[in-house]
Amino acid sequence: MPLDVKKYGECFYYSSNTKKSNMPQTKPIVSVENVVASASVDQKMDLNEITRTFPDVEYHPDQFPGLVFRLKSPKTATLIFTSGKMVCTGSKSEEMARKAVKTVVQKLRKGGIKVKKDAVVEIQNIVASINLGGKIHLEQAARTLPRSMYEPEQFPGLIHRMLDPKTVILLFSSGKLVCTGAKKEPDVYRSVNNLHALLEEKDLMIYD
Amino acid sequence: RLRTWDSRSQVHEPVDRNFRQAFSELDRLKDKLAVGDAVIEKAAYIYRKALEKGLVRGRSISALIASALYAACRDTETPRTLKDIGQASNIKRKDIARCYRLLLRELNLKMPVVDPIKCISRIASKAGLSEKTKRKATKILQTAEENKISAGKDPMGLAAAALYVACVTNGENKTQRDVAEAAGVTEVTIRNRYKGLKVALNL
DNA sequence: ACGTTACTTTTCAAAGC
DNA sequence: GCTTTAAAAAGTAACGT
Secondary structure (H helix, E strand, C coil): CCHHHHHHHHCCECCCCCCCCCCCCECCEEEEEEEEEEEECCCCCCHHHHHHHCCCCECCCCCCCCEEEEECCCCEEEEECCCCEEEEEEECCHHHHHHHHHHHHHHHHHCCCCCCCCCEEEEEEEEEEEECCCEECHHHHHHHCCCEEECCCCCCCEEEEECCCCEEEEECCCCEEEEEEECCHHHHHHHHHHHHHHHHHCCCEECC | CCHHHHHHCCCCCHHHHHHHHHHHHHHHHHHHHCCCHHHHHHHHHHHHHHHHCCCCCCCCHHHHHHHHHHHHHHHCCCCCCHHHHHHHHCCCHHHHHHHHHHHHHHCCCCCCCCCHHHHHHHHHHHHCCCHHHHHHHHHHHHHHHHCCCCCCCCHHHHHHHHHHHHHHHHCCCCCHHHHHHHHCCCHHHHHHHHHHHHHHHCC
16 A cells, blocks of 8 residues: 555545635545556667576567566566567556666576676656545536537546646546546646646546 | 549549549448438548548548548538447458548648537437436436536446436436447446446445 | 457657658 | 556446355
8 A cells, every 4th residue: 555545544524614715625646557668678688688688587589578577576567579678567666666676687687697787777658546535526527628529328437637747637526536648746636726726726526 | 422522533543443442442431330421522522632631642542531521520420430430441449540630640630529418319319218317318418517526437338327327317227338338338337327427426 | 158369548758750 | 549557537348246
C-alpha cells in the first residue's frame, strides 16, 4: 500500500466549519499503479547471448524485436533491444523504476554480459488510480467538461484530456479516476487537483 | 439520390473520385440500415469535413464512411449501434469505434449521450413486443434515470432489461434470451441490469 | 446461475514491418 | 498503423461447471 493511504486514513475529511467554499469536500486518495521508463546503456546488445544465459527471458524476434526480462522484485518487465535501449514497465514509483533498471543491468553483468556504462533512465509515463470520495454525475460532466468523451456503449468511463499538465483522466460514476500520461509524480497530483476543483465548481460531485 | 452531392463535386479532381466512392457506399448503407435521408446527409457532411481536415489520408475510406454514418446516427439520435454499422459495412466494430473517436476529436464534435429510452422501439419491434410493454419499459427507464443507475452502462443493456421487466409485469411471454437477442446483448447483462433496476424501482 | 478469465479505454517508450 | 510490456477503473462477453 502506498504511503498516502495511511496518511489520509486518519484525517480524511475537512471539518465542515473550517471548509472554504472553493475547497473540495474530500482529499483524493492517489495511488501510483504503473510507471513506464525508457533507458539506454549506450551500446549494442546481443539478445541471443542473453537468451542463452537467462533461460527465463522471452525473445521472439519474428514477433517483436524486444527481449522480455522479468524481475520478481521489483515485479517488473523490462524490454531490451539490440540497440541497448530498454523499456521498463510495472513499477509502482519513479524510484522503483530506476532501481529495476539497475537490477536488470546488475543481473546481466553477473551473467557474464558485458555492460560498460550504467543505464540512463527517463520516466515516460505514470498511471495512477484515484478515489475522490464522492460520486460523479457523469452525463452532466459529459456535457460540461471540454475535451471529454463519454461513450458508455464503448467504455463505462468518461475520457477527459487535460491540457496542463498534459494528461488524460478517465472518470467513473463511482468517483474513482485513472490518470495517465504524466511524466512526473507531481503532475498526477496537479491533474487530480485541477479536475477535482473543476468538478466541484461545476457541481458535478455528489457526496453522501 | 446523390445528385445534390455530385453536382457540387468537380468531376476531374481526385477529391471527386473519393466522394463518389464514399457516397455510393453511403447509399448502400442507407438501405441496409434503414436510416432516413437526413441521417445520410449528415453523414455526408461529416465525411466532407473529415476530408477537408485531411483525416482520410492513409485511412480506409469505408471505415471512415461507416464512422461518419455512426456519428450521424448519434447526432440525430437515431438508435443504431456500432454492431449494426459493423454488420452492414463489413468493417470491424473496433475499427469503426476508433475512427468515430478520431472524428469526435479532430472535428471537435459533441454528441448527445445515448438515451436508452430511444432504444426501446428497435428492440421491441425485433422481439415483437406490444405497445403496452414499450410504454411500461419507458416508464421504468424514466424512473431509473432519476435514480441515476444508468451511468456507465450500455444503453442497449438498460433498454433490454427494462423491456424484460415490462414483459414480466405485463405477462408477455418472452424469455431473457428473446430480449437479449433482439437487443444484441447477453442474458447476463439483462440479469445484471435487472438487479439494479429492482433496487431503483422497489420491484 | 455461478465463477473465472478476458476483452473494451487511456498512456508511453523501444525497432521493425 | 501493427507487433510487446504494465497498470487501474467498470462494464460486457465467453468460457466452463
